[in-house]
Amino acid sequence: MTELMATWLLDLQWVFFAYFILISAGYLTLHYIAVISTIRYMRDNRAEYLPRILPSYQPPISILIPAYNEEQSIISSIHSVLRLEYPEFEVVVVNDGSSDGTLARLIAEFSMHEFPEAYRQRLATQRIRGVWASPLYPRLRVVDKENGGKSDALNAGINCIRYPLFCAIDADCILNPGSLARVVRPFLDDSTTVASGGVVRVLNGCTVKNGFLEKVELPRRLLPLIQSVEYLRAFRFGRMGWSPLNALLVISGAFGVFYKEHVVAVGGYRTDTVGEDMELVVRLHRKLRRERRPYRITFVPDPICWTEVPSDLKSLKAQRIRWQQGLAESIIPNLRLLFSRRAGLVGLVAFPFMILFELLGPIVELLGYVAMITLWLLHLIPLQSFLVFLFLAVGMGIMQSTNAIFLERLSFQMYPRIGQQLILFAAAIVENFGYRQMTAVFRLIGLGRWFFSGKARSDWGQITRDGSWQSEEAPAEVVSAVAPRSGFRQ
């Protein structure tokens, strides 16, 4: 029996090796595409070459902020949003039945009054308790509703918004003043654009004053620092690699712009998943491909949105379990996209890639470690083989992160100092010894939870907030919060 298992494990070595080669080749190809598109993007966007676009040609946008128990960070986020440099926008905050003082803080901070909204229910949601508006901040409205999860809150917001484009952002995000203008640009350049997403960066370690990012620094603690490298990897070549192929499957829930009518046409955000952001994008691909409509789902590489990442293991574990569960919930219901005749590169390449390397990745990765350790303990492979495979796995991991840091260097260089570069390289090495394996375990638990728990419900997946980046002073934008020009446009 032991002999049979040993033979099986030895044969499995080749399977792991082939998988490893495949995944490495896949990521290197993505990296290559990302380098080309980053160079092109930076060539065209290194400076503001073109004259300023006339405001009447910039589409008005609704900014949608779903919030649940966000009393600690919501005010800061809204101040940053209200001061965005964009001609015409509104901000709709959806309070999803928070049990803390989120609503009270919003009402007090922004002097809000109840508003007789002629509510139009295009997407079914939990009951709306009321809508609040402020004469001091005419761009801002708060929708108060019964708790129904993040998707439900987003759908309620979609029912309320006025403009054809909406930007969904997380309540704990800090935006750069020019974020909106940047992320809307794909809609101006190509009328078939239905969604665009931007880069999300790690806020831990930075300084935020009056809702604005004042100083960009790397996190001082190891866990968020490693996540900074992870975010670079995910956004710099993950998204930037898929976008030119029009096969981008993820637009981060933390910051993404969508064409409202397309989202309504697919039924809005699904409330029975924890990965509502990815699921929506996959469903948009599926519908538009099925209908053979020309469309683009685009990624903008500008650093525009900053978010706090978990700084303790408990929050990190919960987040990664949730992400993996969300990934499975996004992929499995849309399996028809896989190798579908009409699905193009999305069905032929991106979707299989996502299944093989992202969804099943943790299983293969952990099985690989277990098999190698077992074989070594049973003296079926020498220590030398074990170390060589470890050397290759770690080397490949470091190379992926180094590539991402290189891409960051080619683009916006948010961490410009030589010392910061060295710290990032160090984190890229350190993450391979323990962190990667640990997150693989978390992701495996996520898969298990998806497999055994049946249908999920869109929840809030909150992390323990450090909030040390906030440095509040009296808000100054009350005078600059200009009312939208008379008459909203369709």
Added chain:
Amino acid sequence: MGFLAGAAPVVVIAFLLGLAVSVLTLLMMLTTMVMRMNSLRMERIDADARALWHPLLSHAAAGHLGTLPTLQARHVRGFIEVWNEVHEPLRGGTTDALAELARAGDLPRHLYRFLGQTTFHHRVMAIIALGHLKRGESFDRVLPFLNDKSPILSLCAARSLMQLDPERAVPKLVPLIVERTYWSQGVVASILTESEQAIVTEPMADATLHATSDVAPRLIRFLAGVSPESAAPIIREALRTSSDERIISTCLQSMTDPADLDCVRPLLSHPLWYIRMQAASTLGALGVPGDEHRLVVMLRDTQWWVRYRAAQALLRLKFIGADDARRIHDSQTDAFARDILSHVLAERSIEAPT
């Protein structure tokens, strides 16, 4: 490699791959660091150029020209960047003092040299700077870039040519505006509104009259932005003769003449809801006494957006005061009409707090 003696082939391959990956990683790290150090050096040079030339150029923009230092070769790039930056708010092009400063710094020679370089940034900055410099003889140097495949480069060239010699540029530019759907509409509109209205209007009106229904909405909007008076007869004609929904919608959005309201009123009952919605908005902007009754009827439309725009339009009519609005609200028996009026009344009180 002695420690791999007798190892399985898969282990040897894995080791060699690992070695290659490690070398590549080290190279990547090194390249990143070298590139970073190089760009830090360039940034320092540009910052020096900026520190030296920004105050001088700003003073020259205000008409004061003091003693000028020599423009060092390594500061040329930074100088051109500052030159463009200082000109951007001037709109009308360079001032005498700036032109004098350009002559002293031998700027045209540097700009022609930059035009011939392959660096994208240098070429674009040179094209923009030549436009600001407004020396007619540069026209033929910039002209070839109008056909560049990069929309950024070709649009910058278009703007520059319009600054250098608008009368020569317009006949070349207008056909391209018709043809190039990939040119950013907001930027084209910006270039056209920067230009002298008298030079642009006639060729644009002519192109709009002969445009196909695919292009016409875009051109009508450009023309209305440049000269609403010249657009008015074309809009009138289009509303009378066209059944294309995009053209009708654009015309409704671009209308400025109340004399054309007779073309708008029939559209309030158009089968397409967004045409009804646009017609209501236009009536709100241009309507005359009597039109309020038409808008009141629309408060009961089946489409939320039509009701919303009709309510906004109603309150926008110059002759409808706050009391009239309240009276109309109270007289509504339809719940949808009352709700939407309450909503828009509250919205108006927020937008214009007393």
